[in-house]
Amino acid sequence: MVKKEFRAEPFPLAYEAKSTALVMIDMQRDFVEPGGFGEALGNDVSLVRSAIKPCEKVLAEARKAGLLVIHTREGHRADLADCPPAKLTRGGKTFIGTNGPMGRILVRGSKGHDLIPELYPIAGEPVVDKPGKGAFYQTDLHLLLQNAGIKTLIVCGVTTEVCVTTTVREANDRGYECIVPSDCVGSYFPEFQQAALAMIKAQGAIFGWVSDSNAIVEGLKG
């Protein structure tokens, strides 16, 4: 057994490459490119785009180290039958399923629903389509991870306080150890970014560890 470790807070996280996966959460055009869902909600997408380069670095190293890499996409069926009606209208406005500059917002198959070219999956990397914020909710992610013998997750993507931390909480309850590189996750709200990361590692890693892209790359090279 080859145990290595990642530098992290609140303490280093031991891991084995063969039981570690990189999970790239929702790096979709709708969230990180101008004209998508994120911007339709009134957000400045430049704040989440800062995660792209660090994610590229971690993704390249994970591929080199032979880690299982899984990508997720948030989105719905074209008829929105899998979208709770309560989510369709928020604050008197409708976003999900309406037409945006990149097609129907958060609808599978639209341009905005696609993953950004910088972090596009390569052959053999599963893409998990999720109808909710958490990547385990109504998906086969747990099954894929269990069948591959995965115990540790490196979780990157957007947005930190919504889909990333929802997924980390779900993963923690299912027995996975999660490490989140702080520069590989992004939020439209700097104060939420900071608070979400602080919550993960609080109370002796209450639901995970926080690190950064350099520490992950160093750990993988180890």
Ligand code: C5J
């Ligand atoms: C949101 C996500 N923020 N991927 N989705 O609605 O974080």
